[in-house]
Every structure is written in C-alpha cells, then in structure tokens.
Amino acid sequence: MAVAILKGTIVSAPALGKLDVAENGYLIAEDGRITGVFPVLPEQYAGAPVEDFGDALILQSFADLHLHAPQYPMLGMGMDLPLLDWLNAYAFPTEARFADPDYAREIYQGLARELVENGTTRVCMFSSLHRQATLILMEELEKAGVTGYVGKVNMDRNALPGVLEETTEDSMGETLRWLEECQDLRHIKPMLTPRFTPSCTDGLMAFLGRLAAERGLPVQSHLSENRAEMDWVRELHPDCRQYWETYAKYGMWNDRTVMAHCVWSDQRERQAMRDAGVTMVHCPDSNQNLCSGVAPVRAMLNEGGKVALGSDIAGGDHLCMFDVTAAALRASKARRVLDNWETDFLTVPEAWFLATSSGAAFFGEQPGFAPGNPLHAIVLDDSRLPQPHPLTPAERLERCVYLRQKDAVRAVWSAGRKVFSAE
C-alpha cells in the first residue's frame, strides 16, 4: 500500500467560515486517499518516509468550476466591451482557431501546466465546439494531472456561421463521437455543455437532455449572467417564466448540473437551484470585468444553496484561484456597498471554503481534508514575505489569498498523485 505523509502547517476548510489548523501536523494518504490529519505521527506509520515541508502551509488545492479553455490565449483582453459584443469581437474568433489541432495542442499544454502550477486540480471546463481539440484538451489535462470534467461545446445558432457554429446534426453527431473517443481517460470525464440557451436550438437542447439522462452525464452551462442576455432568452423561450426553465424543461436540471454566474438569479430561480441540487458557480472577476453585475452570494449561501467559484477565463482575467478567491472577497464587498451595507461580505475563511471544499463537493468529496477524500493538496512556502508580527496560520492564509507570490508553490497533489514539485 502506497503511503504519502506530508508534514507542515495544515489548514483546511471543514465548513463555511471555519478553518481547521494543525501546526506541525501530518496529512496522510494511503493509495491516494486521505486517512486523516494528525498532530503527531500515528505509530502505524513509524518508519514511513515523511515529506517534511517545515513551516510551509499545506492547503487543499482548488476546484475551478467554470472556465473556457479556448479563451486562454485572450486573457485580459476586450474588457471594455459588454458580454454579447465581447463574445462576437473576441471570444468567438479566438475559439475558432481551435479547429487547428496543432494550435490546440500547444495552447492546451500551456494551460494544463499553468493550472497545476497554480494548484487548480479539479475543473468543470468548457472546450470549444471542436471535437478533436476537445479530446486534445482532455488528454493534456489528464497528462498534467488535472481532474474533473470537460465539455465539447454545443452551439448551433446565433454564433458566427462559417466560423464558429455547428449544424444541429453535426453538433449531435460530433458529441456522440466525442463521448466514444474520450472514454478511456481516467481523471478527465465528459460533461454535456450547451453553450447557453441562445446558442442552442430546441432540438439540440432536447437531444442533450435525453443524452444526459440515458448516460448519466453531468451538464454545465451559463445562467442569468447579464440582463441583455436574459431579455434575449425570454424572447427565445416565451413559454418559460425564467431562464433556468429553459434548461429544466429539457431535463438538464439536477444535482449533476453546474450553472455559471447566476448574477441576476432572484429568490425563485435560486430556490429552483437549491431544490434540484444545482451548483451555482460564482465568477467574480468576469462579472466585474464585463460589468454584468454582482452576484448575491450571501443570499445564495443563507438559503442553503451550493456555491462554488470559477475563474471564468477569459471573462475573468486570472487563472490563479488565489486571485479568484480575493476577487470573491472584493465582489462580496461591492455587493455590501450595493446593498447599502445591509449584506455581510465574505470573510477569508468563507471565500476559501468556496474555492476549495465547496467546489470539491461537486466531485463527491467531503469538506476539508476529510478521510476518504482523494488527496488534493497544495504546499505553499510564504517564508519570503516579511513578518510584521508572529502570524497565525489564518493570517498567513489570508495573506496568501491576497498576495501574488512568485514561485511560492512547492508541491501539488491531485487525486493522490504528486503532479507538481518545485524541486
């Protein structure tokens, strides 16, 4: 039996707003699964090799539940445009280049490497509509050690015909072929991905809903990101009272569904998510950059909804989830101002929970470094930062969330495998 024993200052998020801390503690996994966090090394492991990281922080690695792989090359661009214009001027033309498998290979290798180096080890990710590039993306993520779900995007209307759009028939056929071709991958699995309601005909939506049911596939899409988008959806589906119903009516609305943004989801729409077990993905950078609004994260949490974080590159401008966590903190403060100081902002431990445990729940993990979880961890050396006073582990975590630290990640584990080491 393979044992991994990591020693350091272990900080994890067992519940919203709570941090568990073990200074000079031992995080132990057997065959890739956590057996526990221990203040002293249990006798049964005496003599086993210990990776001693000294005073470094050992943290849960991140789950990024919404990002667009083919937009990686345009990170930080076109931010002066609103969502729908930005899609047409930047996102769609950039994605169109992934018809070229060589280009896809080069870009996706870089993306996968950067994810792992930044401690993101679980994803729900949009590819482009291209079957081949999607397979390449999945292969590169698998190779690099990222786990989770990737979706070939379905989009058969309202995009860029001839450049980035499928016929309904192609969309269905390519999806089936892609599902067949990707089944040997172990850590990266397929997820059905209607781009968003305006991009998919009713026929395609019905097909995807049936496919999800028949094969037990998870589904990801966008919901209530922007008011112009919502008006458009209302025109396209006059039979649906709210945006979410355009997914629900085709059977894509259950606890394996991930909906990005939900900026404008009102109490009724949020309740529909809570009742069905849908995961809401808060993408604070993107929402701010594209001026979409500020998602009511506090309300979502108070109501008992499932909320995770997404970098949403390239609407978001940061791939690194430390930055996204800081952005969630800032967004919650913007929301507080917007609500005339009546809403509490997120604390650092709360935002940290969303970036780690809450996202990991979608992959079946228990919160924190719970026994039984696959080992997903990041080792962070913050010793190069100045010490204004002796810092608590919680203060150190806060500082790591806010501050960019060059080369501070010393090692990353993903699903039990050590996938990055600075040595």
Add this chain to the structure above:
Amino acid sequence: MAVAILKGTIVSAPALGKLDVAENGYLIAEDGRITGVFPVLPEQYAGAPVEDFGDALILQSFADLHLHAPQYPMLGMGMDLPLLDWLNAYAFPTEARFADPDYAREIYQGLARELVENGTTRVCMFSSLHRQATLILMEELEKAGVTGYVGKVNMDRNALPGVLEETTEDSMGETLRWLEECQDLRHIKPMLTPRFTPSCTDGLMAFLGRLAAERGLPVQSHLSENRAEMDWVRELHPDCRQYWETYAKYGMWNDRTVMAHCVWSDQRERQAMRDAGVTMVHCPDSNQNLCSGVAPVRAMLNEGGKVALGSDIAGGDHLCMFDVTAAALRASKARRVLDNWETDFLTVPEAWFLATSSGAAFFGEQPGFAPGNPLHAIVLDDSRLPQPHPLTPAERLERCVYLRQKDAVRAVWSAGRKVFSAE
C-alpha cells in the same frame, strides 16, 4: 550632453482616454529630459547609441500618489475589518515597529527595490511618525531611484498612546528637525503629512498650515474615505460644514495639496478641490478591501478635477500599479453597477492616463512623453504571452494592465536615470 535613445513600441497617454502610439519609434532624452518621440531617428542623432528593445512596449512609468511605507510588511492582512478597527488592530502596531532604525532600513530597502522593479518612479508617500525611520525611507528611495515626496506623519491624538502617538510638542519639534535633516536629498523631498483630521489637534494643524505656507511645502492627507470617519470629523470640528474645511481652515488647501480617497466627497467638496487645484487620489483596492465605498471617479473627471491613482498599501493589497490600474477599471465598473448602469466605466486608456500622466502632473510634468519632461519610462516585454491574433499596441497595453507577467519589466528610467535593468 548625455543622450538616451530608446527604440520600441512607444505608447503614451497625452490626454484622458487617448493613446499616442509609435511602433518602431524612438524615445529620446538629453541630459535626462525628453526631447521627443520620433518615427525615425532624427539625423542629429545618427551614430548615437540606441537601446533597441525590439517589439517591447515602452511606456510611461507610474506615479503612485498615496501609499503608506510602514504598512508594507502587513500587505494583504486584516482585510475583514472596517477602517477604524483595522487601523487599531493592524496598521498602528505595524507602524510602531519603525521606532527601530535597523528594522526600517531592512523593510524600506525591500520596498524601494520593489517599487522600482514594478515601474513606480514617482510617489507621494506616508512614512510613520518616526523622524529617523522617515529619513531612512527617503534615503532608500533616493538610492533606488524613486522620486517624489515623503512625509513624516504627524499624529498627536486618538492613536495608540505610548505605542504610536506623539505629544504636540514632539510632533512639531521632530517635524522641524526632519525638514532640516532631509534637505540634501535630490530626488525625494519632504511633504507635510497630518495623518488625518482625527489624528491631529487643532494646535498641530495650525502649526503645519503655517509651516506649509512659510516654506512652500506640499501637504498630503486623507479625506472622506469612510462614513464613520466623516461622522467623527464632524464631531471633532462642529464649526466645519464638510471634512475638507478642517484642512482648508488651517491653510492646507491649494494646488500642492494631495487628498487620498475622496470616496464620499459630494459635489460641493469636489468643487472645493477643483477650485483650489487639490489632487484627488483614487485608491480603488483599498476602498474595496476596507469596504469604504466606491469613489465617484467619473464625476470627478467630468467636473474637471485632478484625479490620480494610489496603491494605498496596505489598505490596498497591491504595490504594482498595473494591478492598481486594473483595480481602478474594476472599481469604475462597480460604480456603474451601483449607479444602475448610468455612469460610464473607465476605459483602459483612461485608467492608464490616471496611473501615469495624471499623477505625473503633480510633479510638474506635461502629459505623455512630452518634450521637457524628465524621462520616466518602463520597458515591458510581453512576448511570452500567447497571441490569439495580431495585437494592436492598445490591446497589448490592456493585456499588460490585466495580466501579471513574471519578469516582464526589462528596464526602468526615473528622472532620466536608468534605475532598473533586467540584464
């Protein structure tokens, strides 16, 4: 005569919202002062050595008009607290350590180096109340190549007695002694710095106002950052209708005055600044982190006010002014949402103008790379970023604002001196 000739893609901000671009252009300075930007090398310089940076961007370096040097060690900490609690729990104890000159030397060396490496070459900076540490700060900035103003902080009430507070007499005496001791520095000059109205007795304020007038010294302080702070000022100065009048009545209100924040400055207070030529310093990171509110930057600009940017470390969590520029963009979008989409957000060229030309104006510079300006420039190599399509210089600038780039700064000039080189 010493000539510097820089060749590259030269981008500058000659007016709010406007960019001047010279691809393969020449930026030329004689004896440290810019003579111009030229599309081809003027004949008179034929044979002179050219520093050819290829396709790299040559940009104006930054002016950071508000930051607290002694808070540098606590960057990214205590952000869950509101302003006044944060001051007592974090800022004041951290500043108190600068009673120790050795500690000051170590921290300020690091700060000065990081400023220059990030292309910040002009500052208006708060030190702590310690005379000796303030001199050390000024020396370290001067050595590293940063120019501008530093203030020994005056604070004789409402701080931490015995830990971080002066008597009125000490405050006056130490200020006079500091002014004497710092007069040989060439690029870093003194600036009077009443911390903010609640920290200074009327007697101290009157003394500082007289000193400013007698010696022609500039003044910096805080204004209308937070509503609790404003209530407090109103209690302390029932004779003053608005916060700004507590500075104006002591003669610290003219075109050499810099006021940080102005989040809650209403039309009347903004007009008082515009009429007097006071520079308003927008500190978007800090205002968001401390939940102070969102400054009405668009209104300030529309009314013809002078607006510059400040990192405000350590209320702000980023020293790098690329990040602060991005934060200003995000804050302007938060303001747009707050104003129900009725206020235009800042465009990238507008925010860039605030971070460079607008701040530089306080130091007597003309906008952009105007002839006669001292050479302040940063050379940025963005060639390691992927190219989704052939990018315009404006698109490249946008991406540099949003994206952290490791080791992308190749060289920095400050007041005509090359103060950093990656080679």
